[in-house]
Ligand SMILES: *[C@@H]1O[C@H](CO)[C@@H](O)[C@H](O)[C@H]1NC(C)=O
């Protein structure tokens with residue numbers, strides 16, 4: 001009996017730990033870089049890139065979810081273009097932290113995959129940051145792309161897919177037609193049954209026109225059949241736009257809302273479920289390692 005309640009107490013503490021952990025740290029997804037165009041050390045391009053990354057991270061402190069920046073100097077080919085975009089519901093402080101983490105990763109040219117790349121993009125749950133030697137502002141960019149699939153399957157695939165496409169299309173219309181042109185973002189819920197709800201999110205970088213945003217979202221939604229048919233959740237991310245859907249609320253409802261509004265227990269359980277189900281190697285490993293370490297630690301303390 002004593003052991004039973006102790007287990008529950010530990011589980012509860014574990015849940016609290018994961019909530020705090022999850023809400024404090026931006027969750028890294030993936031980084032992609034050009035491998036055919038690189039720069040060398042101690043060049044003007046490298047200097048411009050450093051300036052760009054630090055200016056993006058300081059722009060992110062100004063309570064804004066999107067900014068673009070250009071740094072020139074030296075010859076025209078040394079110009080670097082960059083931007084950051086935070087997910088529409090992410091509060092300012094988390095946005096800032098995400099962009100900071102992303103720019104530091106991008107600036108760290110020691111990683112094997114992205115050594116001295118002239119273009120790169122980095123995706124987190126909460127934000128994306130990209131830079132390039134090409135001016136990519138106000139153009140629809142659909143490569144590189146990434147997808148993530150929730151491993152839990154849906155039972156009634158056919159009617160679910162109909163509802164999913166309809167809801168995603170409505171969410172895309174709303175994001176593209178947003179009255180706030182600085183934020184092409186929308187979320188929508190739909191009832192699947194009496195006790196199941198579908199949650200959808202779409203977003204474009206706000207440098208796109210409404211038409212370009214809708215076109216990008218049509219393309220990205222078109223990848224649904226490649227990403228996650230039959231899955232309870234999934235997402236496809238392009239540089240210019242993305243969508244995500246799940247059967248649990250993965251975004252903050254009143255955007256941007258302070259984290260304190262979310263009930264700790266409810267959000268933890270959802271986050272736990274999310275972590276367990278995601279396929280992506282990086283996230284899944286990170287979550288499992290984090291859960292594993294926490295459990296081991298508690299078991300160790302117990303003994
Ligand atoms: C992007 O990065 C992933 C690994 O993180 C790699 O598997 C993939 O090939 C890369 N894609 C492109 C277009 O660079």
Ligand SMILES: *[C@@H]1O[C@H](CO)[C@@H](O)[C@H](O)[C@H]1NC(C)=O
Pocket residue numbers: 034036037
């Ligand atoms: C590098 O590859 C990208 C696409 O993969 C292409 O658009 C670009 O022209 C290439 N650059 C060079 C210098 O080959």
Ligand SMILES: *[C@@H]1O[C@H](CO)[C@@H](O)[C@H](O)[C@H]1NC(C)=O
Pocket residue numbers: 041042
């Ligand atoms: C770059 O400059 C630093 C210090 O000025 C020097 O130590 C380093 O060797 C230089 N690297 C190259 C590749 O020239």
Ligand SMILES: *[C@@H]1O[C@H](CO)[C@@H](O)[C@H](O)[C@H]1NC(C)=O
Pocket residue numbers: 068069070137138207
């Ligand atoms: C931001 O992008 C727009 C085009 O969408 C461009 O006109 C503007 O100069 C850019 N601003 C900076 C600071 O790069």
Ligand SMILES: *[C@@H]1O[C@H](CO)[C@@H](O)[C@H](O)[C@H]1NC(C)=O
Pocket residue numbers: 025026100101104105
């Ligand atoms: C970015 O976040 C990860 C984990 O969330 C952390 O391990 C890493 O130290 C952070 N990097 C920076 C530069 O803040």
Ligand SMILES: *[C@@H]1O[C@H](CO)[C@@H](O)[C@H](O)[C@H]1NC(C)=O
Pocket residue numbers: 151152153230
């Ligand atoms: C979900 O479906 C896919 C293919 O339809 C299958 O490979 C996978 O094992 C299923 N996952 C679960 C958890 O049943």
Ligand SMILES: *[C@@H]1O[C@H](CO)[C@@H](O)[C@H](O)[C@H]1NC(C)=O
Pocket residue numbers: 162165166169218
């Ligand atoms: C969603 O929109 C796409 C085009 O953007 C269209 O082909 C598709 O039929 C629409 N689906 C639904 C269910 O409305």
Ligand SMILES: *[C@@H]1O[C@H](CO)[C@@H](O)[C@H](O)[C@H]1NC(C)=O
Pocket residue numbers: 173174177210
């Ligand atoms: C969005 O705007 C376009 C025209 O800009 C219009 O055709 C479409 O019906 C609008 N959609 C919604 C959902 O308001």
Ligand SMILES: *[C@@H]1O[C@H](CO)[C@@H](O)[C@H](O)[C@H]1NC(C)=O
Pocket residue numbers: 189190191194
């Ligand atoms: C979903 O169903 C609940 C009651 O079951 C209702 O209050 C709510 O408005 C419905 N939501 C949508 C988006 O239809």
